[in-house]
Amino acid sequence: MLQTEKLFEIRGLKKYFPIRSFLGGKRGDVKAVNDVSFSIYRGETFGLVGESGCGKSTLGRLILRMLEPTAGEIFYKGKDIHQSPPGRQEMQIIFQDPYSSLDAYWNIGEILAEPLRFQPLSAREKQERIEAMLEKVGLKPEDTQRFPYEFSGGQRQRIGIARALMLKPEFILCDEPIAALDASIQAQVVNMLQDLQEEFHFTYLFISHDLSMMRYISSRIGVMYLGSLAELAPSRELYEKPLHPYTRALLSARPVADPEKARAIKRLPLSMELPSPLDNLPGCPFAPRCPFAKPLCREEKPALRELSPAHFVSCLRAEEISSENG
């Protein structure tokens, strides 16, 4: 499904959150997103994985302009989004928590009408679109009169999805949309997202920490670590030939259903806790935890480089490690 037309191009994106002392003086920065560059192609599902606090959601929100970046540029269809911002109806978001993403005091009709607020549609047209959308996500048109608390978590998430689809956007940020759901409902929601993508040709940026699900959904996957991209590859390639030690560690820690296969996996335990994004490390952000780190790794910050076609990695020793460990 890989297409060549770039929907988003992101260059050197940074987002620092200042930490202020008691009197308001600046004590330092949390580097939530630190110099990230990549592209998202039209019609693909770009997966973004990483542990909590690595800046996945911040990156997603920067792309949607819910946050202003500290530095860097984002191009949407070739245009800088700060100079010519795309219409709000072109981008939408699906949230993680289906409980806090719907206003408990609004009924479903009102919730779904909110994105249509600025559309020149009559009340009747709006009603028709809402009802059609409800059917599309597997709910009943009568449900417009009901309130969020009358629905289960999975149904609420589908309402959240319906809200994002109301404007037929080009691009949808899925901010861990399945993390708060049961496994059976996860599959249901993911399948629905894929069916909708086939029908309307959306582009997804799918944020998750569920590696097994990611492989199933994404066409390409970016692995984030402490605000920067550690590795970026087509999903098949990433799972079969991980190059970055962090990706290897993540994949080896992934639960596998088949015990035979699970035993065969060589675990790659990581020693330390995730260091604070406050620490200003000169070298590779992963070096303190990396089992393959050499002194050089702590001094020089690796750039993201294309090791094999479409497979990017930011590790100084990626070639050596993969030749040593297969």
Added chain:
Amino acid sequence: MLEFCSDRQAAFAASYLLLIFLISILVFLFRGLDPDKIDVLHKLQPPSPLHWFGTDNMGRDYFARVLYGGQVSLLVGVLAMLCSVLIGVTVGMLSGYFGGLIDGFFMRLVDIFLSIPWLIMVTVFGLLFKKGLLSIILVIGIFSWMDIARIVRSEVLAVKGREYVQYADFIGIPPLSVMTGHILPAVFSTIITASTSTIAGAIMTESALSFLGLGVQQPMSSWGSLLQQSQKYLQNAPYMALLPGILIILTVYSFNKLGDILRVFAEPRVRAGEEDMPREAGGKSGNEETAQEKCGEGRAENPPRKDKEREEAEIPVREASERKETEISAREASEKRGKDE
């Protein structure tokens, strides 16, 4: 509704308030009752069939004076509450929603207002303004919005973090619509609770002001001014102090109790759904706490579901007092049994 009826304290509070309000509104229908009719020959008479609450030092019918006084006290209470809720909610919403400099400015303003003893402020302003009902209402309103502003601000901060508010901001809904459409409904139950206890507080403040001679002026009466005039005649006519005093206590208690009930009814949809709910609305004045303790006795017999949840959350703090309460209610029960036999 079932819960409501099962809580006898709540039923009492509600019916008492209904009665007091009806009487206050309809008092003009009783033609015979003139609070200003002087009859010096029959002054300081104890309660009798002719004068139900007796007469005062000028022979005026005390029943009429208490009723008309209640009208003034309630009017001051409700209007001062509206005034302070209006200021408090506006300040709290702006402060919580916009944050930054606006927040800093308003919150420092609240600190300043709170750091000066309110009685002194009210006294000074009471002397500056033209005396009259309106200035009392405004003065009380202007000096009692700070608690509401703080409570509303903290609630708004919590609601602002929810994703549906982020979404509304994201799709470009104007801030004013977000505030009225999304945030106000979510903080509404808190506002209701805070405003009922503000009425109670305003009635107390008005009584205190009138007691100090800064409140309503003669011949108009309020419960507080009746209390003040009764001082000189405590020995001859103690009922003159007792009757308005009891009415003040009952009214204040009922308003506080009403806040507890209304909170449950203000968010019926959320009650069944959101888990992060039963939240404690802050802003407890001293009165409210005593009122809650009193409620505890009622609950021990017939606890409504919501209250039980809240009690569980409060257990560490309240253990000691609860034990006392159960003792009390046990004693009450045994007394009652004794009486029945």
